[in-house]
Amino acid sequence: MTLKTIDFFAGGGGLSLGFQQAGFNVVCAVENWQPALDVYRANFPGHEAVSLDLSNEYETLQLLDSYRPDLIIGGPPCQDFSSAGKRDEGGGRASLTINYANVISQYRPSFFLMENVARAATSNAFKAALDIFKRAGYGLTIQLLNAAHCGAPQSRKRLIVLGQLNGKDGFLDHALTSGLSDQPMTLRQYFRNKLPFEHYYRHPRSYARRAVFSIDEPSPTIRGVNRPIPKGYPGHAGDPVPVGEGIRSLTTQERALIQTFPAKFKLPGSKSDVEQVIGNAVPVKLAEYVAKALAHYLTQCEDAQTLPMNGQLFEPRRVLRAA
C-alpha cells in the first residue's frame, strides 16, 4: 500500500527520503527557508516543494485541500525545546507545534507523524498538541527512538508521535520497538572500514565534555554547525586519543553520510547553510525505520481489512469549503 504523503517542515528532505525508500508516495514538501528548499529541490525533482510559512494555518489547509494526502509527516522546528538553546515556549517556534496539531485536527488525515527532540516531551506545547490530537479522534503511539538502534551510526534521540484516525493508542508500539537493534551501530560497522581515519574531532558545547570520538562507537549527534579544532583546545580526560596529527573535524560530506544520506545526495548552497540543513535532518535510516514499521502495520490491517483510509470511510474534512 502506498500512502499519499506530504512532508511539512521538510528541510533538505531526510524524512521524505526515508519514507520514499520505504515505499511511501511523497507528493509534496513544504518549507519556508530557501537554502533548505534548494537542497530539497535538487534531490526530489518529482516532488512539489512549496515555499510556505506553516504558521499560516489557513494557507496550509488550502494546500492540504488541493493535495488530499492520507499521511502528513513533519518535524516542527525544535529550537525551543532542544538543549542547544535557551528554552522559549512563550510565543516563539514552539507554537509551530500547535499550528501543526491544529492543521492535522482540522484536515484529519488517516495517519500523521510528528517528530521532535526528546525534551519536547515535557513541554507545554507538546502536551497541548497531544490533547488536540486526542480530541480530533487519533489513537497515538509515542516512542523515543535512538537513531543508533534504527540503522544509523549516530546517537540521536528523537521523539516520534504517530497518529491513526480512530485508531487505538499504542497501535504502532510493537512494530516500532520490535526491530530495534540491541547494540548501537558504530561508524565502522556502517561504513565497513571505508573511513580514512580512526578518530575525529567534534567541537563540544563546553570543554567539560570530550571532543574526540572513535569510529568504534556511534557518532554523537550531528549538529547544525561544524567547527574546526580551535588552537586553544585544552584536551579532555575522556578523549580516547589526544588531539594531534591526523585528528580533524568531519567534512560536510562525511556529516551528510553519517546522517545516512546517500553519497549521491546533492548539497547545493553555502557551506554554513548546507551544514545547517544536514544537522537539522532526521537521519534517513531512522525515517526509513519508522516508515517501514508503519508500512508493516498497514499491510497487516489491509490483510485483515480493518483499515479505513481517506477517501473511503473517513474522508478528511474539506475544512475550507465554507471559509
Ligand SMILES: C[S@@+](CC[C@H](N)C(=O)[O-])C[C@H]1O[C@@H](n2cnc3c(N)ncnc32)[C@H](O)[C@@H]1O
Ligand atoms: C528540524 S528541521 C526539519 C528537518 C527535516 N524533517 C529533515 O528530515 O530533513 C525544521 C525545518 O522547519 C523549517 N521551518 C521553520 N519554521 C517554518 C515555518 N514557519 N514554515 C515552514 N517551515 C519552517 C526550517 O527552515 C527547517 O528546515
